[in-house]
Amino acid sequence: MNTISSLTGLQPAALPISSPAGAPQGAASFKDFLLSSIEEVNAMQQAADRAVEQLAVGGEVNPAEVLTAVQKADLAFRMMMQIRNKIVQAYQEVQNIRI
Secondary structure, eight states, X not given: OOSSGGGTTOOOXXXXXXXXXXXOTTOOOHHHHHHHHHHHHHXXXXXXXXXXXXXXXXXXXOHHHHHHHHHHHHHHHHHHXXXXXXXXXXXXXXXXXXX
């Protein structure tokens, strides 16, 4: 059983186009996009953890695929943290605006 093969088809999610305040119900919001992205990063990390566990117990898994899965999960997590840092920085700049 190859747990890593499910990761090969992952593509970066496209940023949804923001809609005006009077947008119809069901339109994707930034919050929804952010939450789904966090869930995707979490799923990548869990898949990498399962692959490492399989490698550690001698399962039938390719070490190169395990390394690739771990690196993908690490890169996705680092990108998520950078996005978080930019959001916090933008929030702090908005707080500092004097009216």
